[in-house]
Amino acid sequence: MAALIETKKLVKAYKSGDGVSTILKGIDFSVERGEFVSIMGRSGAGKSTLMYQMSLLDEPTSGDISIDGTNTRHMSEKEKAAFRLRKFGFVFQDYALMPELTATENIVLPLLMESYTFTQAQAMAADALTRVGLGHRLHNVPSQLSGGEQQRVSIARAIAEQPEILFADEPTANLDRESAKVVIDLFLELHAHGQTIIMVTHEEEYGHVADRIIRLDEGSIVSIEKGVRHAHARKQPTKKQSKK
Amino acid sequence: MFSLLNIRVGWFLAWRQIRRSSVWTTSLIIFVMLLTFLNLVVVTGILVGLVQGITDLYRLQETGDVIVSTLDTKNYIEQSPQIISFIQTLPQVEHVTARYIVNGSIEANYKTRTDPNEKPNESGAAIVGIDPVAENAFSGIARNVEEGSFLAPGDFDSVVVGSQLIAKYSFGEIPGIRPLKNVGPGSVVRITVNGQTREVVIKGILIDKANSPLSSQVFMSAAQLRTLAGRDDYSVNQVAIRLKKGVDEVAFKDLLVRSGVGRFAKVQTFEQAIPNGVEDVKNTFAVLGNAISSVGLVVASITIFIVIFINALTRRKFIGILKGIGISPQAIEVAYLLQSMFYALVGSSIGLIILFGFLVPYISAHPINLPISNTVLVAPVGETLLRVVLLVLATLIAGYIPARMIVKKNTLDSILGRN
Structure with missing residues (x-):
């Protein structure tokens, strides 16, 4: 399989007082199309920072990131934003839903930015919410949903346009066990349909469901392990992948 | 963006x-x-x-919508009767009032003044001769008489006086005017115009805003002022015209000028007639x-x-x-x-x-x-x-x-x- 994301000598350093604090110390790493990868490590290991670099939310200090064969080093902020909109889906730890928008509207918003008509966007949102089991919560605002439901809305927003890569940053950290399991099952279902997923987590139980587990410590990869789902069959590619 | x-x-x-x-x-x-x-x-x-x-x-009390007044080079409007008659025949006109205006003085308490060195209770004033009915129809002036009453047709030796000329109602001294003390309706005062003096009775007092054109004028019947001022040719100083609703005052003014009124008098719309200040x-x-x-x-x-x-x-x-x-x-x-x-x-x-x-x-x-x-x-x-x-x-x-x-x-x- 061809690498969908590839990082080469990826370094991220921050100014810290008079000195420099290096969070990522030359990461070489790749993710294949359709792969489910967990990035794990203890707090401060650099796992979220690595995800932010790969998802183009942050600028590495040095090194290269190639996505689908495109080197992103010289992309402008505008190009990166367009790239994120078209190719990525995001799930954040705290759901990151706009409080004034209903579940449907939270999903419709990025779709409008992609020039879908309002009717098309609404239909896609309803479909995505149904896929995550929230077909009955279309018109509820986040405050009327439980944490687990909010995270499922967040997943629905991320997958509504069937992105090439789904980035999830600690998606289960704020959830109770039951809700966390629902979210992980959703990821597995998406993955089974060919979705590439990169998930940052510190929870061993959920990290192990991936194909591969990348362990970070002090900014370096310390191990790459196979997950329990390594041999999970992929049924079909995503819409965007099939477009290519 | x-x-x-x-x-x-x-x-x-x-x-x-x-x-x-x-x-x-x-x-x-x-x-x-x-x-x-x-x-x-x-x-x-x-x-x-x-x-x-x-x-x-x-506009309400003095100029109306269009005012015809004395040319700067004259003391009165020549051909006044003909001009007034012409204006009255025009269909655009609602009310017309003609005024004789002369500078004079008004003096009170002259009978009780014993000391010849005492300053007379006297003031300069514009003495305005009007037809009370026409003037009241034009501006509703009678509404402003709060003490006493307004002039009636045929009133002789009676005046109504603006509040600025009466100490009790005056807003303070203005140049050329010394409000009269101890006078009110029924008081006998002396009006002097062109050296002619006439004793008259204050019939009413016009009370209005300090800036009202009525406030520093003395109104008497046109007939009596004509006699007093020797204006026996019926030449007036002002003809104020109120137009019917919707009539354009600029067009009407132009009409008067074109009709020849402009040769004998200044014709102005109210906007032109109001002091520049x-x-x-x-x-x-x-x-x-x-x-x-x-x-x-x-x-x-x-x-x-x-x-x-x-x-x-x-x-x-x-x-x-x-x-x-x-x-x-x-x-x-x-x-x-x-x-x-x-x-x-x-x-x-x-x-x-x-x-x-x-x-x-x-x-x-x-x-x-x-x-x-x-x-x-x-x-x-x-x-x-x-x-x-x-x-x-x-x-x-x-x-x-x-x-x-x-x-x-x-x-x-x-x-x-x-x-």
Whole structure:
């Protein structure tokens, strides 16, 4: 399989007082199309920072990131934003839903930015919410949903346009066990349909469901392990992948 | 920035934020916008209306819509009877009054003055000879007689006196006028015109604003003043004309000039006849009003700035996430611009309804009774709409700056809440 994301000598350093604090110390790493990868490590290991670099939310200090064969080093902020909109889906730890928008509207918003008509966007949102089991919560605002439901809305927003890569940053950290399991099952279902997923987590139980587990410590990869789902069959590619 | 896509997404976001935000907060912001709008319009409108009240008073009591008066080179209007007759035949005319005006003096208590060195209780005054019926029909002057009564047809040796000539009612001394002490209706006074003196009785006192043209005049019957002034050719000094509703005073003035009246008299519309200074005062008050109102505009801008800044600051994380998932920063800025515009437009619209639906008609029907004039609220539609545009523009700028400040922050820093 061809690498969908590839990082080469990826370094991220921050100014810290008079000195420099290096969070990522030359990461070489790749993710294949359709792969489910967990990035794990203890707090401060650099796992979220690595995800932010790969998802183009942050600028590495040095090194290269190639996505689908495109080197992103010289992309402008505008190009990166367009790239994120078209190719990525995001799930954040705290759901990151706009409080004034209903579940449907939270999903419709990025779709409008992609020039879908309002009717098309609404239909896609309803479909995505149904896929995550929230077909009955279309018109509820986040405050009327439980944490687990909010995270499922967040997943629905991320997958509504069937992105090439789904980035999830600690998606289960704020959830109770039951809700966390629902979210992980959703990821597995998406993955089974060919979705590439990169998930940052510190929870061993959920990290192990991936194909591969990348362990970070002090900014370096310390191990790459196979997950329990390594041999999970992929049924079909995503819409965007099939477009290519 | 204002691509259709950004406006579309911005509108989607803005409208939902407005719809689902606290009703009280939205109402409060709109209320501030409403007050700002009214402040912008009403302060200037009242200041201009103050002078407009004076102008209206002159138009009502002195000039009418068009006034025919003595040429600068003459002492009276030649061919007066023919001119008056001609004007009265014109169908555009509603009322006409002709006035004889001469400078004279009025003296009281001359019978009780024993000391020849004592300053006489006397004042200079414009003595105006009128037909009481025509003058009252023209200006409703009789309504201003608050003590005593107005002249009746055939009254002889009777005068009505303006309040500025009576110490009891005077607003203070004005050059050339020394208010008379100890006089009122029934008092006998001496009128002197062209060296001719006549004893008359004060029949009534005209009480009005200090700036009223009536306040420093003495009115008597035209017949008696003609005799007193030796004006036996019936040549008057003023012919004031009130036109029927809808008649254009400029066109009517031109008609009079073309008809030959202009050869014997000065023909002016009320705007031309009003002293030049009045227009200057009006413009000065308009500038002052705008200066005062602009403070309100600054306050409104700061209010919107704070509201949008706090809104954007508390949503910094969401703004970061929106940017993170690919929403363009411009669409987010448009959302805040549209919210600001919404507050300004709703506030202004309610203001317009209050202004033209209530304030202007009400104050027009019940002018504010201030010492110098019956003040109305002047709010021309064009200038008022210009103020709406000003308010919206100021609000847009005030809304855009904080939105831009927050939106341009680093996306990841916003998501993570880092400074």
